[in-house]
Amino acid sequence: QTQRPPIVAYGPLNPYMDAELARRFTVHVVAADADPATLPPPVREARALVSFGSVGASAAIMDALPKLEMIGLFSVGYDKVDVEHARAKGIRLTNTPDVLNDDVADLAVGLLYATVRNMVANDRMLRAGDWARGTRPALSGRVTGRRIGILGLGRIGRAIAKRLEPVAGEIIYHNRREAADTSYRYVADPIAFAQQSDVIIVATSGGPEAAKLVDAAMLDALGPDGVVVNISRGSVIDEDALIAALAQGRIAGAGLDVFAHEPHVPQALIAMDQVVLQPHQGSATTHTRKAMADLVLANLDAWFAGKPLLTPVV
Numbered sequence: 417q418t419q420r421p422p423i424v425a426y427g428p429l430n431p432y433m434d435a436e437l438a439r440r441f442t443v444h445v446v447a448a449d450a451d452p453a454t455l456p457p458p459v460r461e462a463r464a465l466v467s468f469g470s471v472g473a474s475a476a477i478m479d480a481l482p483k484l485e486m487i488g489l490f491s492v493g494y495d496k497v498d499v500e501h502a503r504a505k506g507i508r509l510t511n512t513p514d515v516l517n518d519d520v521a522d523l524a525v526g527l528l529y530a531t532v533r534n535m536v537a538n539d540r541m542l543r544a545g546d547w548a549r550g551t552r553p554a555l556s557g558r559v560t561g562r563r564i565g566i567l568g569l570g571r572i573g574r575a576i577a578k579r580l581e582p583v584a585g586e587i588i589y590h591n592r593r594e595a596a597d598t599s600y601r602y603v604a605d606p607i608a609f610a611q612q613s614d615v616i617i618v619a620t621s622g623g624p625e626a627a628k629l630v631d632a633a634m635l636d637a638l639g640p641d642g643v644v645v646n647i648s649r650g651s652v653i654d655e656d657a658l659i660a661a662l663a664q665g666r667i668a669g670a671g672l673d674v675f676a677h678e679p680h681v682p683q684a685l686i687a688m689d690q691v692v693l694q695p696h697q698g699s700a701t702t703h704t705r706k707a708m709a710d711l712v713l714a715n716l717d718a719w720f721a722g723k724p725l726l727t728p729v730v
């Protein structure tokens with residue numbers, strides 16, 4: 417039997433992934449918050465690094481692993497990877513696009529309905545016995561007929577738009593550039609986009625270009641009946657501005673799967689009934705997490721067999 421190549425895995429990831437990695441490699445599991453400078457010599461032999469969205473790969477971990485050839489990321493988003501550093505060092509990077517589109521889009525649509533129809537607040541009041549005691553739940557807004565603004569019409573944004581097409585009044589989108597292959601209406605100016613949207617669904621990739629793209633001005637343009645759903649990255653929304661807009665009724669509600677400082681969620685959001693919160697669950701189905709793991713493994717297998725990477729970023 418040939419020697420199994422050494423790799424580092426931030427983790428543990430999930431049982432399936434951990435077992436499949438262990439069959440192929442000598443795996444050094446490293447805690448996400450470990451100081452790369454203190455990694456012992458055997459770990460420094462690693463030829464690949466497996467990581468996930470919220471940890472990514474810093475310049476420091478790349479520098480601490482002198483034999484690192486590739487990074488297999490267990491997420492589509494690579495905003496926590498120092499991509500320029502990887503490029504400069506000739507380290508390849510792969511992610512997991514497409515396999516998670518459907519489940520992330522499903523969660524976005526679920527969050528939209530749950531938020532607009534007050535489903536979670538009503539569930540809480542029923543469980544508390546208020547309905548039985550005669551409290552009449554407040555009437556809610558509606559989804560059907562409303563103008564849906566997709567912020568970031570990429571792979572996931574399109575999957576969301578497709579699901580909402582049968583019920584939306586109109587679907588519009590804002591990207592940095594107009595997309596060639598869509599009939600949805602493009603709105604180039606972010607404020608005009610928010611003004612024309614009843615609901616904004618954030619589906620753009622994270623990273624510095626999109627940081628705090630949804631700010632106080634955009635929320636005010638969305639207006640008091642407006643709802644924000646975010647399944648992308650918490651960094652895309654100015655979280656303090658969002659909390660202020662919700663608290664002052666300048667927008668109606670929010671459905672959030674992602675936050676600026678996960679797993680920390682501001683107490684102000686937790687206390688709000690007009691907000692539906694999820695602990696970053698977009699891709700978190702058994703089906704999709706296996707598909708993501710298989711894609712990471714296929715990229716690693718390709719690399720160590722000298723074949724082209726399946727889903728390269730760098």
Ligand code: 8YV
Pocket residue numbers: 468469470490491492493494516696698699
């Ligand atoms: C997860 C994600 O956070 O793919 C992404 O960009 O945000 C997620 O699927 C995650 O990295 C899974 O471990």
